[in-house]
Amino acid sequence: MVYFTFLIIYFLAGLVIVIRLILYGMRPTKTLAWILVIFTIPVGGMLFYLLLGRNRRKNKLFQLKRTDEINTYLEKAESYYRPVQENEYQEHQKLIELITKNCGFSPSAGNELKLLKNGNATFRAIFESLKKAEHFIHLQYYIFENGILAEGLFELFEKKVKEGVQIRILYDGIGSLSLSKKYIKKLEDIGVEIYGFLPIKFGKFLSSLNYRNHRKIIVIDNKIAFTGGINVSDKYVTGDSDLGMWNDMHLQLEGPIIHSLQAIFVMDWYLVSNNENILNTSFFTSYKGIGTMTAQTVHSGPDEDFSSTQQMYFSLINEAKKYVYIANPYIIPGEAILEALKVAALSGVEVRLLLSEVSDNIIVRWCVRSYFEGLMEAGVKIYLFSNGFLHSKTIVADDTVSSVGTTNLDIRSFEQNYEVNVVIYDDSFAMELKNDFLSDCKQSVQLNYSTFVDRPWVEKLKEGAAKIFSPVL
Known part of the structure; x- marks a missing residue:
């Protein structure tokens, strides 16, 4: 009887969560994934959703009084x-x-x-x-x-x-x-x-x-x-x-x-x-x-209407005509930024990504690498910095505009963290940042697409497994 009562309560709680998932506009694939987690992993699935799955942009984390x-x-x-x-x-x-x-x-x-x-x-x-x-x-x-x-x-x-x-x-x-x-x-x-x-x-x-x-x-x-x-x-x-x-x-x-x-x-x-x-x-x-x-x-947070920093990156990549250079330690870009990078490269824009060869998190490392093949196939140039750990978060485009800040190029920074960047509309500053970026590229190893595609299947398996966790890394 106690077990039956628990099942009823769990089912009703799950139903409430499903209704909220539908009401608050998650992508269909994400909604379906959370429904499966909630109803196939007893208790743990619901706790996992409450911890990581709620849409804070619709259900505000904070209601700051605008006094x-x-x-x-x-x-x-x-x-x-x-x-x-x-x-x-x-x-x-x-x-x-x-x-x-x-x-x-x-x-x-x-x-x-x-x-x-x-x-x-x-x-x-x-x-x-x-x-x-x-x-x-x-x-x-x-x-x-x-x-x-x-x-x-x-x-x-x-x-x-x-x-x-x-x-x-x-x-x-x-x-x-x-x-x-x-x-x-x-x-x-x-x-x-x-x-x-x-x-x-x-x-x-x-x-x-x-x-x-x-x-x-x-x-x-x-x-x-x-x-x-x-x-x-x-x-x-x-x-x-x-x-x-x-x-x-x-x-x-x-x-x-x-x-x-x-x-x-x-x-x-x-x-x-x-x-x-x-x-x-x-x-x-x-x-x-x-x-x-x-x-x-530019500032963003999980209780704001839009991901301002993500849209800033998207706009800079999308508007670049000659080149866009990005230094960032955690490139787990999500669908919009990933597509923007590929479209820019396929359109003739020189797109370079500078990342650290080493990482402070092994799962993050494999997750980041899971995006390399698709990006390089589209023409994106990827450089791995080996002189220590690269933690910079910079972007510069077309010798005219740049940004320095706290925002990683990942889903966590875009959706779950409070971040701040400064966009600089100045040619001399952009050139200084560009020259520093190119200097770091000379100290780095550029990945070769043909060689990378032939990497061992064990590495591909690690990348695929780590990619599952991309929304929370």
């Missing part, structure tokens, strides 16, 4: 942009409009952006800027680990708090899981405000475990900011015993574009703290003659 204070804050941030002239960047007008409609951030002129390659250059610039802070430091990272960098930041923060500088730190609850409670307590004791984004909690385990804040942002006094792929981890400055030195790209930003990064940090901070004191517009700054570059901030 008058929030609207005023965002309007204030926008008002400090230096507008772009209507006749500028006509070749990228569709991309500009797409980002503006998706994210609410217009392109901003009058900026100075500096490309920072790898950890030593990045943290040297960050520490120098932090030392000059006078009013506030806002710092947000996916991975924040104990080590030399963390201790150096603590010593600096201790001095800055004594000088009256407000310091707020936001770290991801899973990405920074190894960050010790002792270190967090030390920060709190000296007066630093610090929160974890969606930390592991029993009551919210199923609803939040799979949705992570992958952003890396530092804003200092609204005068200088940093974003890109580099986390607070010693492997970026001293290397990793298994993978070697972690190679990555970061951005240093000055100018009105900073206000959009500040707004993103503020929204994330308000989400976890529910403290409206962060919505303080007193630190906004007018900029005159900072630089000549135009840039636009």
